[in-house]
Amino acid sequence: MQTLNVDLGDRSYPIFIGANILSNQQLLAPYIKGKQVMIVTNETVAPLYLEALKSGLKGFKVDEVILPDGEQYKNADSIDMIYSALLSKRHNRTTTLIALGGGVVGDMCGFAAATYQRGVEFIQVPTTLLSQVDSSVGGKTGINHPLGKNMIGAFHQPNVVLADTETLTTLPERELSAGIAEVIKYGLIRDPEFLSWIEADMPKLLACDQAALSKAIYDSCRNKAEIVALDEKESGCRALLNLGHTFGHAIEAHQGYGNWLHGEAVGAGMMMATLMSEKLGWLSSEEVGRVSQLIESAKLPVAGPADMSKEDFIHFMSLDKKNLDHRIRLVLLKGIGNAVITSDYPMSAFEDTLVAG
Amino acid sequence: MQTLNVDLGDRSYPIFIGANILSNQQLLAPYIKGKQVMIVTNETVAPLYLEALKSGLKGFKVDEVILPDGEQYKNADSIDMIYSALLSKRHNRTTTLIALGGGVVGDMCGFAAATYQRGVEFIQVPTTLLSQVDSSVGGKTGINHPLGKNMIGAFHQPNVVLADTETLTTLPERELSAGIAEVIKYGLIRDPEFLSWIEADMPKLLACDQAALSKAIYDSCRNKAEIVALDEKESGCRALLNLGHTFGHAIEAHQGYGNWLHGEAVGAGMMMATLMSEKLGWLSSEEVGRVSQLIESAKLPVAGPADMSKEDFIHFMSLDKKNLDHRIRLVLLKGIGNAVITSDYPMSAFEDTLVAG
Missing domain, CATH: 1.20.1090.10 (Dehydroquinate synthase-like - alpha domain)
Structure with a gap:
């Protein structure tokens, strides 16, 4: 496993890169500050990796929201699905959102984390090569608007990024x-x-x-x-x-x-x-x-x-x-x-x- | 006129407090960094103060969006009215949003500013006593969600606040x-x-x-x-x-x-x-x-x-x-x-x- 530290002062964080690290509790748990966790994923990724990720989250109260898959769903409706899941499961300001999926899931989960109760903790578990090399660094989050791509968003840095190369074997x-x-x-x-x-x-x-x-x-x-x-x-x-x-x-x-x-x-x-x-x-x-x-x-x-x-x-x-x-x-x-x-x-x-x- | 400096390091800003300062170009213009300005107000405040505010914005490209008045409109639909106005008028990342109205207008305008193109400049011109003493300081912005009040939002500090006491004479x-x-x-x-x-x-x-x-x-x-x-x-x-x-x-x-x-x-x-x-x-x-x-x-x-x-x-x-x-x-x-x-x-x-x- 390789570790890259992204140096952003008090918002610095590590990226862990390697095969089969998705379910490694020792890599994840130190970066979760409260007891509540909301995993945000989509209908394609969930059957492949959701259970593996959850197996590394023992002892936390874990909820999940499964979004439809595709860039066309990177919109306000999907963000509202995340907000509604958080509110109906009574997640408070100490919750941590985990994005499990590609760039679309990461951008939306990050934006929800940036704006839920004015900002909560956020972890990225990117499962596509694009999101591992691009969304892992930079803190850009957001959604599309009918009048323009990526027009709505915020900068919100993750606590940690887990880039599991094994997930790329199931990528088209x-x-x-x-x-x-x-x-x-x-x-x-x-x-x-x-x-x-x-x-x-x-x-x-x-x-x-x-x-x-x-x-x-x-x-x-x-x-x-x-x-x-x-x-x-x-x-x-x-x-x-x-x-x-x-x-x-x-x-x-x-x-x-x-x-x-x-x-x-x-x-x-x-x-x-x-x-x-x-x-x-x-x-x-x-x-x-x-x-x-x-x-x-x-x-x-x-x-x-x-x-x-x-x-x-x-x-x-x-x-x-x-x-x-x-x-x-x-x-x-x-x-x-x-x-x-x-x-x-x-x-x-x-x-x-x-x-x- | 009184001036209070809010000390927040590199996000510090002044609050100007006094009668008839709303249309004072010298107080506003130094805090607008680009050429584009979008005034966000509501249907009650617009007839009273919109023209006065605009008279202090000579030389800028000024657009406006007039929202319905009331806490029940402090929601995602109203935010989308602001986004749509910004995009259809082609406002870019150098634009400045000005909130003209009470706390609801300020919270929504601030949230739109926090999230439009991942954050643009923002000025508060509060016209109610509540917003002058409360929303002027703190940087809280946001909207209500059907499942909870003020559940969606961000911290976003204004460049300057103009609290015109004369506007309180028209307040119910x-x-x-x-x-x-x-x-x-x-x-x-x-x-x-x-x-x-x-x-x-x-x-x-x-x-x-x-x-x-x-x-x-x-x-x-x-x-x-x-x-x-x-x-x-x-x-x-x-x-x-x-x-x-x-x-x-x-x-x-x-x-x-x-x-x-x-x-x-x-x-x-x-x-x-x-x-x-x-x-x-x-x-x-x-x-x-x-x-x-x-x-x-x-x-x-x-x-x-x-x-x-x-x-x-x-x-x-x-x-x-x-x-x-x-x-x-x-x-x-x-x-x-x-x-x-x-x-x-x-x-x-x-x-x-x-x-x-």
């Missing part, structure tokens, strides 16, 4: 690839050495090799933690983490949330950012080829949906949170492993990229 | 009295000198004397700020502020939110806490008479509703946030101006008080 292949998109992202924006390792060990990752997955999760979380420690509330460099996401969110919104997986949209989005960087003279065609080959090797799309026009992209990008006063800031690459945040580019390079998408 | 008499209940509370829990002043100047307060109101607001906020500075997240002494509130919340819940005003329920609740303190031998009958006389002089009820039984009280108190593991902690008086938090009392004294209620 498409979701494993979607998680690898974020792993690739960390290499691309700031860690060329890690990127080379990902290129070499992609077959192991796709085959769910436990040691390879553990390293991928550790190095992804390490990179993210370093950025988040510099910029907890996302006022500066944290935006680097959005490489591929501004294009990607537009793809997800246009296709309807849940049809393209988040990681798939990020894969195509990172390719668009790479191509735009080439247009600006910041990447060579060899470097573009390397990125393209890596994204393809992860079984991810390297272009946006065929039915999505330039106008569609512009429409769906205009509501993006990352626009400051309606100007679209993008994360681009000035070389492999060196991302920058910029709104200083010719509009033609931007629009040509959308046509290509 | 019943609401003025309800606000005075909280003013009396500060005297009772920790400030005997202030309490004596309230007793002497009650006629001026009821007559909306601007200087008397200004002093009452200043001293109430000063007392609350001193407590909140010691205990921002309500883990200890901040509970002293709940004198009369545990009984009061039960009254509000039993009567249906909005039928008894919050301050009216707190008035009756403070009287119940006073009577229970007498049963424990902590107050003399003379002191009880003094409290009773003061509450009556503010035109507030000194007993709970006639149709509310002991069992009703117990039922509606059991979901209270202040119960730790289902044990009812109460704020009681060990003398005038000296409140204590305790769950160490004979049950008979508690139950006898409910019968009297």
Whole structure:
């Protein structure tokens, strides 16, 4: 088992990474301060891991709420299911919420924890690669609004994160690839050495090799933690983490949330950012080829949906949170492993990229 | 004009208190960091003060959302009206929300600010005495849930508070009295000198004397700020502020939110806490008479509703946030101006008080 400490002053916490750690009472119990626990999970994950998690919670009063599975349920109705379960089971301000599932469960459980009785304790047990490498660090929680993705939320740090690599063996292949998109992202924006390792060990990752997955999760979380420690509330460099996401969110919104997986949209989005960087003279065609080959090797799309026009992209990008006063800031690459945040580019390079998408 | 600084480290802010300060651009503008402003108010307050407030916001892009008036609208639907207004008017993360109205508007606007795009800037312009002396300090925001009052919320500090005493001249008499209940509370829990002043100047307060109101607001906020500075997240002494509130919340819940005003329920609740303190031998009958006389002089009820039984009280108190593991902690008086938090009392004294209620 590996341990990564996320350093955020008095809100610091550890991430435990390894196989079969889900039911380890010694890892969980020290981080639960009261007697009450509410596990938030979904109908897909519950049959697989709920009993195992509960077996590590002996001596606590454990309740559970099982949400429907899918990004389309990441909304106020699901949050209300959590609130209602907490209130009807009389959970008080000393309760601890545990998110067991992927990013959607983690975001919703975290937001419920941030807002139930003005904030209660929270533990993450992510069961997808995407949530293990992404939601484990950063404290972002929230839900979608009919008028925009992730528009409602709060920053709320967990007490501890348990990333059990064994849970990835039951993950559909498409979701494993979607998680690898974020792993690739960390290499691309700031860690060329890690990127080379990902290129070499992609077959192991796709085959769910436990040691390879553990390293991928550790190095992804390490990179993210370093950025988040510099910029907890996302006022500066944290935006680097959005490489591929501004294009990607537009793809997800246009296709309807849940049809393209988040990681798939990020894969195509990172390719668009790479191509735009080439247009600006910041990447060579060899470097573009390397990125393209890596994204393809992860079984991810390297272009946006065929039915999505330039106008569609512009429409769906205009509501993006990352626009400051309606100007679209993008994360681009000035070389492999060196991302920058910029709104200083010719509009033609931007629009040509959308046509290509 | 008086200025009180609320000292909360890097979240410190000033409260400006005085007559006709609502439209003073010099007091507001320095606390608005972006260009976008969303005023959140209600259908009662908007016709009275919305234009005046807007006249002090020249040069900003000002939008507004007008909510229905009443505690029964302090719910997720109203919050969604705010989110929808922000998203449809394309407010970004640099926007500032301004609450113009009483406690309900302030709580909802603050909660929307705490959760829109994971937190945006927030200014309070309270227009009721209750909100000027209570919600101005402490950063509590939130909404009711069908299963419990104020169960959903967040801590979110404003950038500045403008308490314009002139707005109290349009306040219904019943609401003025309800606000005075909280003013009396500060005297009772920790400030005997202030309490004596309230007793002497009650006629001026009821007559909306601007200087008397200004002093009452200043001293109430000063007392609350001193407590909140010691205990921002309500883990200890901040509970002293709940004198009369545990009984009061039960009254509000039993009567249906909005039928008894919050301050009216707190008035009756403070009287119940006073009577229970007498049963424990902590107050003399003379002191009880003094409290009773003061509450009556503010035109507030000194007993709970006639149709509310002991069992009703117990039922509606059991979901209270202040119960730790289902044990009812109460704020009681060990003398005038000296409140204590305790769950160490004979049950008979508690139950006898409910019968009297």
